[in-house]
Amino acid sequence: MKYTIQTLYEKMLAEMGPQGWWPAETKIEVAIGAILVQNTNWRNVARSLAVLRKETALEPQRILRLSKDKLIELIRPSGFYKNKSRSLLALLAWLAEEDFDYAKIKRKFGAGLRKELLALYGIGEETADVLLVYVFDEAEFIADRYAQRLMAALGLQRADSYRKLKEEITLPAGFSYQAAQEFHGLIDNFGKHYLKHPADFANSFLADATLEY
DNA sequence: GGCCAGGACACCA
């Protein structure tokens, strides 16, 4: 079976259903989680968010007022706490410049928003795209490891790095940010179930699928 | 008990 990005998304959604990939009540919670989850199991992130919530109610201004050592203590379960505490403060301070008004920030930077995010310490391509999709409501393709593995399994040649895949894949016109959110959740959960080992893919509903883009 | 997860950065050639 041959798929386009659009029909692949529809197929995965039909087979797997909505994933509810990012468990968060607010956008600031997504932003915090996006930093903490870098190369880390979500289970560990959930621990950090729980204690962080107890201490600060996840109010960014309260987090910004924490001492460095206190912040490190709170996010410790997520690992890489030295880097992540610095990243978190950088992102929150940047968002605070516009009072966490995400629409205003979008208007301010326009198409340059991604580059602005990348300039912040600790925010690379994947985290930048995650923030664009889940915080700034933009339809971006998140070319993470699971996406790379999936697209490679579907026959895509240049899918072996974030940037290569990002250049290869363009979301269809009219693809909504909600669809981009869901697509990412579908891809990552598909990967967890069917791409842990190369042979698993053969048992999936995409076993005979190829991507025609 | 080693391996790895919902990455990014510094350093090197």
Next chain:
DNA sequence: TGGTGTCATGGC
């Protein structure tokens, strides 16, 4: 540009 070492916790 691309490859490697480092950062760290907790589950399996």
